[in-house]
Amino acid sequence: MGHTRASMSTMMVMAVLVGLIVDQGSCKVVQFIFGDSLSEVGNNNRLSRSLAQAALPWYGIDFGDGMPNGRFTNGRTVADIIGDKMGLPRPPAFLDPAVDEDAILQNGLNYASGGGGILNETGQLFNQRFSLSKQIELFQGTQVLIRNKIGKQEAEKFFQEARYVVALGSNDFINNFLLPVYADSWSYTASGFINLLMTTLQQQLKLLYTLGARKLMFFGLGPMGCIPLQRVLSSSGDCQESTNKLALGFNKAGNQLLEGLSSHLPNASFKFGDAYDVVNDVISNPYEHGFNNSDAPCCSLGRIRPALTCTPASSLCTDRSKYVFWDEYHPSDQANEIIANEIIRKLGFLKNNETDAPASAPAGAPALAPSPA
Numbered sequence: 001m002g003h004t005r006a007s008m009s010t011m012m013v014m015a016v017l018v019g020l021i022v023d024q025g026s027c028k029v030v031q032f033i034f035g036d037s038l039s040e041v042g043n044n045n046r047l048s049r050s051l052a053q054a055a056l057p058w059y060g061i062d063f064g065d066g067m068p069n070g071r072f073t074n075g076r077t078v079a080d081i082i083g084d085k086m087g088l089p090r091p092p093a094f095l096d097p098a099v100d101e102d103a104i105l106q107n108g109l110n111y112a113s114g115g116g117g118i119l120n121e122t123g124q125l126f127n128q129r130f131s132l133s134k135q136i137e138l139f140q141g142t143q144v145l146i147r148n149k150i151g152k153q154e155a156e157k158f159f160q161e162a163r164y165v166v167a168l169g170s171n172d173f174i175n176n177f178l179l180p181v182y183a184d185s186w187s188y189t190a191s192g193f194i195n196l197l198m199t200t201l202q203q204q205l206k207l208l209y210t211l212g213a214r215k216l217m218f219f220g221l222g223p224m225g226c227i228p229l230q231r232v233l234s235s236s237g238d239c240q241e242s243t244n245k246l247a248l249g250f251n252k253a254g255n256q257l258l259e260g261l262s263s264h265l266p267n268a269s270f271k272f273g274d275a276y277d278v279v280n281d282v283i284s285n286p287y288e289h290g291f292n293n294s295d296a297p298c299c300s301l302g303r304i305r306p307a308l309t310c311t312p313a314s315s316l317c318t319d320r321s322k323y324v325f326w327d328e329y330h331p332s333d334q335a336n337e338i339i340a341n342e343i344i345r346k347l348g349f350l351k352n353n354e355t356d357a358p359a360s361a362p363a364g365a366p367a368l369a370p371s372p373a
Contacts, residue, residue: 027105027150027154027157027158027161028089028105028106029088029161029162029163029352030088030089030091030104030105030106030107030108030162030163031079031083031088031089031091031108031110031162031163031164031165032091032108032109032110032111032139032162032163032164032165032213033079033091033108033109033110033111033112033164033165033167034111034112034132034135034136034139034164034165034166034167034168035079035111035112035113035116035165035166035167035168035219036112036113036114036115036116036117036167036168036170036171037052037054037072037112037113037114037115037329037330038072038077038078038112038167038170038219038330038331039077039078039079039110039112039165039167040054040070040071040072040077040093040110040112040113040114041069041070041071041077041080041090041091041092041093041110041112042054042069042070042071042092042093042095042096043070043093043094043095043110043111043112043113043130044070044113044114044115044128044129045068045070046093046095046096046097047095047113047128047129048128049127049128050114050115050126050127050128050129051115051125051126051127051128052113052114052115052123052126052129053070053114054068054069054070054071054072054073054114055068055070056068056309056310056311056312057310057311057312058074058299058310058312058314058316059071059072059073059074059310060074060075061074061075061316061320062074062075062320062333063075063076063333070093072114072326072327072329072330073326073330073331073332073333073336074298074299074320074326074332074333075332075333075334075336076333076336076337077336078219078336078339078340078343079110079165079167080336081336081337081340081341082340082343082344082349085340085344085349085351086163086344086349086351086352087351087352088108088163088352089106089107089108090107091107091108091109091110092107092109092110093109093110094109094110094111094135094138094142101145101146101148101149104142104145104146105146105149105150105158108162109139109142111130111135111138111139112130112135112167113129113130113131113134113135114126114129115129115171115175116129116130116131116132116134116135116168116171117131117132117168117169117171117172117175117176118131118132118168118169118172118197118200118201118204119131119172119176119184119196119197119200120133120134121176121182121183121184122171122172122175122176123171123175123176124182125175125179125181126175132166132168132201132204133204136204136207136208136211139208139211140211143155143159143211143212146158146159156212159211159212159213160212160214161214162212162213162215163215163216163217164208164213164215164216164217165216165217165219166205166208166216166217166218166219167218167219169197169220169221169250169254170221170224170247172193172197173224173243173246173247173250174224174243177190177193177246178243184196190245190246190249191249194246194249194250194253195253197250197253198253198254198257201254201257202257202261205218205257205258205261205270206261206265209261209265209268213268214267214268214269215269216268216269216270216271217270217271217273217347218254218258218270218271218272218273219273219275220247220250220251220254220255220272220273220274220275220276221247221250221251221275221276222247222275222276222279222280223239223243223244223247223276223279223280223283224243224244224246224247225239225240225241225242225243225244225247226239226240226244226279226280226283226295227325227328227329228295228296228297228305228306228325228327228328228329229306229308229328229329230243231295232305232306232328233306237295239283247276248276251272251274251275251276254272255272255274257272258270258271258272259272271347273343273346273347275339278339278342279339282294282324282335282338282339283295283324286324289338290321290322290334290338291322291323291324291334291335292322292323293317293322293323293324294323294324294325295325296323296325297310297323297325297326297327297328298316298317298320298323298325298326298327298332299314299315299316299317299326299327300314300315300327300328301313301314301315302315305328306328307327307328308327308328309327309328310326310327320332320333320334321333321334322334323335
């Protein structure tokens with residue numbers, strides 16, 4: 001009898017160990033998102049001194065319970081939509097107090113921060129925000145937690161199988177290079193500043209690669225000169241073409257950078273999404289895409305322009321699905337849906353449990369328009 005009890009005890013211990021091994025060996029494929037306000041889901045709301053927060057109504061009015069959730073739009077971000085259609089879980093904000101190791105293993109993390117840029121000095125006017133370098137530093141801390149939780153070997157597998165989204169750059173222009181209060185605005189020519197961004201971004205993406213990133217998507221810029229803020233600040237109300245040229249230059253250099261990294265880094269699939277043509281078509285021909293307004297924000301203070309942010313005192317357009325832009329900077333949920341579908345189509349994304357798309361799939365389009373927050 002004693003022998004039987006001992007055998008049962010041994011079998012139970014073995015079963016627990018096998019269960020742990022199976023559990024560790026079946027980590028989910030998750031996303032790690034790095035970006036600015038186009039991808040943020042609430043980090044800045046927990047930075048007490050940040051001036052770039054989507055913490056007031058009417059942000060989030062068409063998402064969940066309709067209350068503000070840190071997204072700088074009325075509904076979903078492009079990253080939300082793409083992840084949903086690929087069968088990937090939505091990553092919570094890095095600063096979400098409910099996040100622990102188990103949550104990270106199940107859902108990944110979102111480090112995006114409104115006002116953040118490729119350069120550390122970008123967005124200083126917002127007081128608090130995470131630059132890309134800071135976001136990667138936070139990701140390194142996350143890796144320590146996961147290694148301690150599941151071991152070095154399983155953690156390495158987990159991070160190499162994850163998907164990575166990087167979407168920054170617009171703030172480096174709108175809240176840095178184009179503002180004379182920043183030294184970069186008078187220290188560099190346009191081409192020199194783009195070269196600075198590419199040199200910095202190359203180092204950051206290489207660091208992500210050393211940390212395990214193998215499947216990475218970088219969102220390029222749309223026509224920045226066509227966001228409502230840029231239009232209303234121009235005397236004619238038209239798009240500011242000089243600003244749009246900066247986006248075109250950034251996209252050209254960024255595409256070359258991502259192609260080079262993908263070619264030279266073993267097992268890397270780094271893809272660049274060029275948004276410009278798709279975004280320009282939506283803005284230039286809104287009716288063809290189901291919109292009736294592509295130059296003004298849905299959430300505004302009437303004739304008081306620019307209102308900068310959406311607030312409880314703002315008035316909303318009659319039909320939010322008919323406006324390309326939610327506020328002075330950010331696209332609406334409906335616009336994000338169109339752009340997300342275009343990204344999926346052009347990059348050939350399939351659901352996570354299906355065969356990966358061929359490497360020759362053409363570059364696609366990222367988020368609808370750049371934003372300074």
